[in-house]
Amino acid sequence: MSQFWKPGAEKPRILDDEEGGVLFLSSSASSSGYGYVSIEKQRQRLPVYKYRTAILYLVEHHATTVIVGETGSGKTTQIPQYLKEAGWADGGRTIACTQPRRLAVQAVASRVAEEMEVKLGEEVGYTIRFEDVTDANKTRIKFLTDGVLLREMMDDPLLTKYSVIMVDEAHERSVSTDIVLGLLKKIQKCRPELRLIVASATIEAKAMAAFFQTRKRRTTKLVESTTSEESAILSVEGRGYNVEIHYVEEPVSDYLQAAVSTVQLIHDKEPYGDILVFLTGQDDIDAAVKLINEEAPNGGKNSSGLFALPLYSGLSRAEQELIFSPTPRGKRKVVISTNIAETSLTLEGIVYVVDSGFSKQRFYNPISDIENLIVSPISKASARQRAGRAGRVRPGKCYRLYTEEYFLKEMSAQGIPEIQRSNLVSSVIQLKALGIDNILGFNWLAAPSPETMIRALEVLYSLGVLDDDAKLTSPIGFQVAEIPLDPMISKMILASNELGCSEEALTIAAVLSIQSIWVSGKGIQKELDEAKLRFAAAEGDHVTFLNVYKAFLQSGKSSQWCYKNYINYQSMKKVLEIREQLRRIAQRLGIALKSCGDMQAVRKAATSGFFSNACQLEAYSHNGMYKTVRTSQEVYIHPSSVLFRVNPKWIVYHSIVSTDRQYMRNVVSIDPSWLTEVAPHFYRQQAPNPFIH
């Protein structure tokens, strides 16, 4: 195979499968090396290398190329380099490659810079939120999160600086990926010279290719022309080891117990190698860890050598480090994890996977406007991804706690894309800001329900972000769109400008944007509650956050101080970062930075953003039952709130978590007269609503 594909060179062999024009090349097995190998040799050993010519051919001749590549194929690091070598970055143009996660962007960018022997941030750079390691004049290959690409479109709607955009991990179908793909299809119409590569780990390739097809296929053969508007599909094998799949013979009723006994079975019968167990949430995981460690007490001479560790996002730094420390000789590590280990984290040394077949998934109900976390069956795609985690170091085994028949006949192939399970308020305002007027008619890869879209339009209308024609209002709509936050929080910031408390609003906005500022943990509940009391404000959680933030600054941003006060230091660092970004944006929007110390102004600003989340305590309620003003739903203050058991008469909440009850997280007390004051259109009778007739 020639090292560089040149126009006019013999084109690669194409096997048309009569369905999608799938291209295969016979693969001669690549041997793994021993000892020192040059970077160039390493690159040539990656499975994707055999397809170099084919990929460049397809990109040259097709507006869109869909590449199906398993993990370990090298597609992410190699394809951008091939494109650059073939001249796609000549004349000051840039090749973009998006990822759903920040960590992946950083990791891939530094790997590619290393391979190209250039300094990161020059020829090869990356951009993620809070970090722009690029040089506008020098960067020719740029890695970025798809969320950042979306933001870039606000300044440059046609993304003119990019010659090729590769959207990686498209099978994950994150909200941003779906929106980016829909917008790129639109951009293609105006920029026929733009090339798209959609890289996906699973079969959804055909649906993806069909989506980008701008013209009906004329024949089953690939049409020869300068550029085909048809999309091409290419398949690249991966480099994982074989994973033997085992199913249970009968359905299990208790997957927690089944997981624990499977772990013990593996430990008794199978050779060394660590185990990864997928369960659904913190509770199950902690219980399973306890069961395993009790049945196999470790440390003594008679220890079985089996020890279990939990893994979920809420873990502290120290607990996370345990997971990654190598397993001592003669021991076997069991990591019990949420689906964080499915994509976001890679553990070394895993040989066995136990898959419960479930994960917690978000579901959004546009009628109640509540997002729920529900334990749901995973898709085949997820099941394969989980199994693949066993084959990274040597051939492995995956034990599925469901029957083969269930896998074959009942499990859905792909699962519901996130965009169809989410509140769309943030997405809709982004599309509006990009000039997409007809949200319902947008070319969605998977259209959300009309109810969800209409609900999002209603919320934006009630916030004064959209006018009667569903167009962004000026200036409020455009300002809210500029701020990278939930529109309700952005509205709070805008309102704080007039109320003279923008400094406070920025702090609250930053804290509301992260999971929690408190440390999490089971055994320390009492201590945590006591620590909270030191900062607790009678007005509610928002004011409590201000107290914490102020004290944190006074401590000199000390991690020791955080430790003593049961505050998560990592979270506080994130708060500082987000607040700094918001401060810059606020200044650009002409918001004066003012602090007034008047908590009534602060609560009023919060009400201006969250008036639609107002709740009233039920009269004579002895158990703290509230009803939402908008829909009269039963809700309760979350036990983590400083207002839990305080139960002021009127409150607004930031969000609801739904378990056996609907719990309001982050609440602040208000005066009900503020509701009609800040949102008269919403709280006066029979407010005209242009979206519902």
Place this chain on the structure above:
DNA sequence: CTCAGTAAT
């Protein structure tokens, strides 16, 4: 009386 995972010039 409590919480899957990501992400935003």
